[in-house]
Amino acid sequence: VSDRLRVDPIAEARRHWIEWGWETSAPGMAVITSIVRCNQLVVGRVDAALQPFGLTFARYEILMLLLFSRRGALPMGKMGERLQVHPASVTSAVAQLETDGLVRRRRHPEDGRSVLAIVTARGRRVALKATDTLNEAVFGAIGLPEDETEGLFALLRQVRVGAGDFADENAPLR
Amino acid sequence: VSDRLRVDPIAEARRHWIEWGWETSAPGMAVITSIVRCNQLVVGRVDAALQPFGLTFARYEILMLLLFSRRGALPMGKMGERLQVHPASVTSAVAQLETDGLVRRRRHPEDGRSVLAIVTARGRRVALKATDTLNEAVFGAIGLPEDETEGLFALLRQVRVGAGDFADENAPLR
């Protein structure tokens, strides 16, 4: 799924939108289609970088969540909440990580309904190595100047707030 | 998969990135994670809006490509190229559209290897209705002022160019 195109297909779609009389929605269509397309490109790059470690972006995110946590352990449900994914996705991702020896599962000592995922020593090592690779190959190589990167983050944040992703309680500009 | 979070998880991840000494990659990580998250939100909204029509975003895009084409017909491969998706995905999407009566398939008259997808009259009607709904419910309701929407589109375009999505031959600012 690659091969450089001659013209920008999204710009072309926007022209069509205007031709058909949908001017007012054309910018929104272009932005949303761009987000979807950028996601394809970005996830492709991330997954390619993570493949040597046997990780996908989803499993990597879980690993990092555990790495950043105080005790290296979090309940399954908590992780699904943070990453905004279905409980079943957490179960299968953690199951995979467990068979790879990067995570252990244990029943929550204070609430028998809950299950804790615990990052292993090997899991920590892999997480750090994968992050180095990712920082080098993807995160540090977006190809935008620093200020434009910040501007893009801020605009995407507005989109997330507008879609009700999280409560923008104080709307702090700094 | 919804429920408003208390704080922005991506801002939190960026803080962690800085704490762990990965400052230079932190903005890139934040932007890429934002793109992935926005994609989830946006595709969720689009698919919800298209569900009454029995369409997904992928199938809708194929339908619109055909609607915009001169003869209402395009070869399978051409569509995969424009939408940058795998040939197998085109096959399954068109097969679904065909069983729904929105598209017909016919062998290409001048090249027997190729298959033409042809939009039906019903397909045109559904495409127009779905577009009205989408324009109303999603594309026209991003929640950003016009100029910021344009700015976001331009920045995402830069990301696409940087990832080699299409040839930025002339880099025209107009």
Added chain:
DNA sequence: TAAGATTGACTCTTCAATCTTC
């Protein structure tokens, strides 16, 4: 031999149903 499309196996995600513990 190569191009175009399809098929089947595999993965990932979500949903509904189920099971256990509170």
Added chain:
DNA sequence: GAAGATTGAAGAGTCAATCTTA
């Protein structure tokens, strides 16, 4: 009864292999 997690089935995407036509 409700919360938390798991299971199996269904949907969509990708890859490798296959089939047909050029």
